Amino acid sequence: MDIQLEHFDKSIQQDISIEPKDWMPDAYRKTLIRQIGQHAHSEVVGMLPEGNWITRAPSLKRKAVLLAKVQDEAGHGLYLYSAAETLGADRDDMMDKLIAGKMKYSSIFNYPTLTWADVAAIGWLVDGAAIVNQVALCRTSYGPYARAMVRICKEESFHQRQGFEAMMMLANGTPEQKQMAQDAVNRFWWPALMMFGPSDDHSPNSAQSMAWKIKRFSNDELRQKFVDNTVPQVLQIGLQVPDPDIRFNEETGHYEFGEINWDEFYAVLKGQGPCNHERIEARRKAWEGGKWVRDAAAVFAQKQARKKVA
Ligand code: BYC
Secondary structure (H helix, E strand, C coil), rough: CCCHHHHHHHHHHHCCCCCCCCCHHHHHHHHHHHHHHHHHHHHHHCHHHCCCCCCCCCHHHHHHHHHHHHHHHHHHHHHHHHHHHCCCCCCHHHHHHHEEECCCCCCHHHHHCCCCHHHHHHHHHHHHHHHHHHHHHHCCCCCHHHHHHHHHHHHHHHHHHHHHHHHHHHCCCCCHHHHHHHHHHHHHHHHHHHHHCCCCHCCHHCCCCCCCCCCCCHHHHEEEEEHHHHHHHHHCCCCCCCCCCCCCCCCCCEEEECCCCHHHHHHHHHHCCCCHHHHHHHHHHHHCCCHHHHHHHHHHHHHHHHHHHH
């Protein structure tokens, strides 16, 4: 066996993290760029549905919290683009691919935020789902990705709690507010379950990603963890899970849940979700509108470099 491959395999086996300058198989690098790039895009596109409510947050406190949260998501995107760059990916190329629909971002952000309760639902359910996935990624085999995840998880944990608290206030409010909270849970519950990706028997990348320890748990395992964590929270604040099949199984200690609408999931991935077009258009405008800033920064960096040489 090739000595470099042997060394790589041994590192994976022994849980020694792979670092940017280490040799790695091309397919490992490619898979990481795909996943980290998609993850970075998700953070940045994820700012849009919530950012939409900054001017309409119901109080100064909620507005300040939401502003901070949306800024955190931008930061997460930047750590992740940087992690992808350590693998040789090019940020402009990743942006071009996102805008051309050649790179994905999380399906969840193709749903609209119709009411303030949807913003609370994103914090609670969407960040809650993201944490379940990302805590596992803190032990992913590629060092820069794992380290980015540690910091991101700390911030996501604050996001999840503020979302839960905002939702709890609505659930304990007037009958209209409680209804608004329930409607948001009805809208976001199933799309949140879809965030974990296709079921294990339909996930083309899982087996190899698990073997390389990029993924530590399968899509279905993480989805189950999320359901087990979250159903008690829904019930605790007096709301209902919009799934007639939800049931706690005393023997397994897990909640059983109904069938996900996979046709809807794949349609959203194909660009047919309610907001796909709007999200990509927003990113395209931001990318084109920011070109002069990137050009100016590049010229400034060149001048600074020349000064250093002289
Ligand atoms: N949406 O073989 P599979 C957040 C794609 S946002 C879209 O299972 P894999 C936040 C998948 O890419 C959270 N596409 O793939 C931000 C693959 O297509 P390609 C973002 C999906 O990679 C702001 C195909 O389906 N988190 O934190 O082994 C506010 C087959 O799937 C989705 C991450 O990105 C989906 N839901 O597993 C609030 C976490 N699911 O690429 C919160 C990092 C699957 O072959 N990513 N696809 O064309 C992962 O952990 C994994 O990539 C996934 C999928 C579990 C998502």
